[in-house]
Amino acid sequence: MILAPYLLFLGDAPDALAAKVAQGIRDWRPEASVGQLRLPGCQADMGLPEMTVAQGVAAGAKTLVIGVANRGGFISDAWIAVLREALEAGMDIASGLHNLLRDVPELVEVAAANGRVLHDVRVPSVQYPIANGVRRAGKRCLAIGTDCSVGKMYTGIAMEREMLERGMKATFRATGQTGILITGGGVPLDAVIADFMAGAVEYLTPDNEPDHWDLIEGQGSLFHASYSGVTMALVHGGQPDALILCHEPTRPHMRGLPDYQLPSLHDVHEVGLRLARVVNPACEVVGVSVNTAALDGAEALACLAVIETEMGLPTVDPFRQGAGRLVDALG
Amino acid sequence: MILAPYLLFLGDAPDALAAKVAQGIRDWRPEASVGQLRLPGCQADMGLPEMTVAQGVAAGAKTLVIGVANRGGFISDAWIAVLREALEAGMDIASGLHNLLRDVPELVEVAAANGRVLHDVRVPSVQYPIANGVRRAGKRCLAIGTDCSVGKMYTGIAMEREMLERGMKATFRATGQTGILITGGGVPLDAVIADFMAGAVEYLTPDNEPDHWDLIEGQGSLFHASYSGVTMALVHGGQPDALILCHEPTRPHMRGLPDYQLPSLHDVHEVGLRLARVVNPACEVVGVSVNTAALDGAEALACLAVIETEMGLPTVDPFRQGAGRLVDALG
Numbered sequence: 183m184i185l186a187p188y189l190l191f192l193g194d195a196p197d198a199l200a201a202k203v204a205q206g207i208r209d210w211r212p213e214a215s216v217g218q219l220r221l222p223g224c225q226a227d228m229g230l231p232e233m234t235v236a237q238g239v240a241a242g243a244k245t246l247v248i249g250v251a252n253r254g255g256f257i258s259d260a261w262i263a264v265l266r267e268a269l270e271a272g273m274d275i276a277s278g279l280h281n282l283l284r285d286v287p288e289l290v291e292v293a294a295a296n297g298r299v300l301h302d303v304r305v306p307s308v309q310y311p312i313a314n315g316v317r318r319a320g321k322r323c324l325a326i327g328t329d330c331s332v333g334k335m336y337t338g339i340a341m342e343r344e345m346l347e348r349g350m351k352a353t354f355r356a357t358g359q360t361g362i363l364i365t366g367g368g369v370p371l372d373a374v375i376a377d378f379m380a381g382a383v384e385y386l387t388p389d390n391e392p393d394h395w396d397l398i399e400g401q402g403s404l405f406h407a408s409y410s411g412v413t414m415a416l417v418h419g420g421q422p423d424a425l426i427l428c429h430e431p432t433r434p435h436m437r438g439l440p441d442y443q444l445p446s447l448h449d450v451h452e453v454g455l456r457l458a459r460v461v462n463p464a465c466e467v468v469g470v471s472v473n474t475a476a477l478d479g480a481e482a483l484a485c486l487a488v489i490e491t492e493m494g495l496p497t498v499d500p501f502r503q504g505a506g507r508l509v510d511a512l513g
Numbered sequence: 514m515i516l517a518p519y520l521l522f523l524g525d526a527p528d529a530l531a532a533k534v535a536q537g538i539r540d541w542r543p544e545a546s547v548g549q550l551r552l553p554g555c556q557a558d559m560g561l562p563e564m565t566v567a568q569g570v571a572a573g574a575k576t577l578v579i580g581v582a583n584r585g586g587f588i589s590d591a592w593i594a595v596l597r598e599a600l601e602a603g604m605d606i607a608s609g610l611h612n613l614l615r616d617v618p619e620l621v622e623v624a625a626a627n628g629r630v631l632h633d634v635r636v637p638s639v640q641y642p643i644a645n646g647v648r649r650a651g652k653r654c655l656a657i658g659t660d661c662s663v664g665k666m667y668t669g670i671a672m673e674r675e676m677l678e679r680g681m682k683a684t685f686r687a688t689g690q691t692g693i694l695i696t697g698g699g700v701p702l703d704a705v706i707a708d709f710m711a712g713a714v715e716y717l718t719p720d721n722e723p724d725h726w727d728l729i730e731g732q733g734s735l736f737h738a739s740y741s742g743v744t745m746a747l748v749h750g751g752q753p754d755a756l757i758l759c760h761e762p763t764r765p766h767m768r769g770l771p772d773y774q775l776p777s778l779h780d781v782h783e784v785g786l787r788l789a790r791v792v793n794p795a796c797e798v799v800g801v802s803v804n805t806a807a808l809d810g811a812e813a814l815a816c817l818a819v820i821e822t823e824m825g826l827p828t829v830d831p832f833r834q835g836a837g838r839l840v841d842a843l844g
Binding site: 405 | 646
C-alpha cells in the first residue's frame with residue numbers, strides 16, 4: 183500500500199503533458215497531496231503549495247510520488263539528489279516509470295538504511311493466480327473503448343465519485359500506473375505475465391457485498407492490435423455486470439497504429455458484450471462515455487446528442503458533465 | 514536454438530501421460546531423438562533405444578531433453594545426478610518445467626564449468642517488441658479452438674508436414690513448451706509480459722516469401738475465461754490469412770472450468786473471424802480440425818461428417834486422416 187498524503191515531485195517537466203500522472207492525482211484526489219516539489223526549469227504546475235522535502239515532511243507527506251515522465255524514462259542525477267533527500271527525511275517513494283527505482287543501487291541502499299519503501303508500481307508485487315472464472319458476489323462495471331487513452335480511467339473514477347456521493351457502495355479498481363498512484367493500490371495489468379492476466383483481475387475484484395460495485399479501470403481496446411489481449415483479460419477476469427463504452431471522437435487512427443481506423447461504437451458494443459457474456463450472461467452495455475476535451479461546448483453537446491441517438495444509450499462526457507447519468511444507468 | 518539430436522529423458526514417469534512432452538517429440542520429430550533414458554520405475558516408453566548418458570553422446574546427442582513432468586514440477590535429486598552427468602559429458606539440457614534449471618545452483622555451476630547451455634523454454638529469452646500491426650508479407654494460418662488442449666499444436670504440425678511433402682514453403686511456429694521442444698525454437702507465449710504478447714507473435718512470424726505459410730500454434734480459446742487474452746494476442750499478432758477451427762467433441766466442460774460449457778464451433782467461427790479481420794480483412798475460416806482420439810473409427814467418421822455438414826467446411830482429424838484436406842483448403 184502506498185501511504186498518503188503525497189508530495190508530488192514534478193521534476194524538470196518540460197510541459198504539462200509530461201506531468202500527466204501528477205495531473206491525474208491532482209484532478210481526482212486533490213486532498214491526497216500536501217504540495218508540489220519542482221526543480222529549476224519545470225514548466226508544469228498543479229497549483230499546489232511549493233514545498234521542499236523538509237516542508238513536505240513537516241506538512242505530513244508520507245510518500246514522494248514521481249508525477250512526471252522525463253525524456254527517455256531514465257532517472258537523472260538531478261532527481262537522485264531529491265529522491266535521496268526524501269528517503270533520508272522519512273518518506274517512501276512511488277514511481278510508475280519504466281526505469282525502476284529498485285534498479286538504482288544508491289536509492290536501494292538509502293531506502294534500506296532508512297527503513298523506507300520504494301514502490302515501482304509498474305511491477306507486480308503479487309504472484310497472481312490463474313483465473314478460475316467462478317461467479318463472484320457483488321457487481322462489477324468495466325469501461326471498454328474504441329481505442330487506448332479515450333477516458334476509461336476518468337470514467338471509472340468519476341462514477342466512483344458520484345456513487346460515493348450518493349451513499350452507494352463503490353470502489354474504483356486501478357489497472358494502470360496512473361490509476362494505482364491515484365488510489366494507492368491496484369494491479370499493473372500490462373506488466374503481468376500472460377497466463378495470469380485474467381487471474382490478476384479476479385484478484386483485484388473479489389467477492390463483495392451484493393450491492394457493492396467495483397468500477398474496473400479498462401485498458402487498451404478489443405480492436406487494438408497491440409494491446410487487445412490485455413483488454414480481453416479484463417473482460418473475462420472482470421466478469422462485468424455492466425459495460426460502459428468509451429470513445430474519443432476526433433482521433434484520426436488507433437493510437438500508435440497509423441494504418442488502423444477506430445472501430446465503431448456498435449462494433450465495440452457487439453463484440454464486447456458477446457465476450458463478456460461468456461463469463462456473465464446477465465451483462466449489459468449501459469452507457470457511453472465520450473471524451474470531448476478536443477471540442478468546444480456546443481460541439482461537444484452536438485456530438486453527445488448524435489451518439490446518444492445512434493446508440494440508444496445514455497451518453498455523457500463525465501469530466502464535463504459528471505457521471506450521474508452513467509450511474510443512473512447501472513440500475 | 515536447441516541443438517538436435519536429442520536424448521529423451523523420461524525420468525521416473527509414473528505413466529505415459531506424464532511423458533507427453535517426450536511423446537510429442539516422438540510423434541512429430543522421431544528422427545530428432547537418438548534414444549531414451551529411463552530411471553528405475555519409469556512407466557513411459559517411447560519405443561526408442563535405451564541409452565545411458567555416455568551412449569547418448571556416442572550416438573551423437575547434443576541435448577538432453579526433459580520429456581517428463583514430475584509431480585509438483587520440482588527437479589528431484591535422482592534427476593540432478595543424471596542432468597549433471599549429461600552436462601559433464603558435453604550435452605546441453607532443455608526443459609519446459611515450471612521449476613527452472615537455472616534456479617538449481619548445482620546445474621548452473623556444472624553447465625558453466627563445462628561450457629554447456631541450460632534451456633528453460635518456459636522463460637522468454639528475448640525482449641519482445643510492442644506489436645505494430647504493420648501488414649507483413651507471406652501467409653499465416655492460425656488454429657483457434659473451442660477450448661484448450663483440443664489439438665491446435667498437432668493440427669499445425671500435421672499441416673506443416675503435409676505442405677513440406679508437397680514441396681510447399683511452410684514453417685510451424687511454436688508458441689508453447691512442447692512445440693518449442695519439438696521444433697527447437699519459438700515463443701513461450703503464456704510466459705510473456707502482457708504488453709508484449711502480440712509483439713512476440715509478430716516477432717515469431719515475420720515478413721516472408723509471398724507463397725510461404727507460417728502455421729502458428731494456437732493457445733487457449735477466445736472463450737476460455739483463464740487464457741482468452743493469450744488467444745487474442747495470437748489472433749491480432751498473428752495477422753492470419755486463414756483460421757482453422759479446432760474441437761474435441763467429448764469434453765464435458767471447458768478445461769479447468771467446471772462451470773463453463775464449450776462454445777459452439779459457430780461461436781468460435783464468428784467471433785474469431787471478426788477479430789482476425791481487424792488486422793487482416795482478407796482472413797477466412799478454411800477448415801475444421803477435430804480431435805477424435807476418444808472415439809472409435811466409426812464414431813469418428815460419423816462425428817466428422819456431422820460437423821462438416823453443419824459448418825460447411827472441410828472437417829478432418831489430422832492425426833487420424835492426415836491434414837491433406839486442410840492444406841487443400843488454404844487455396
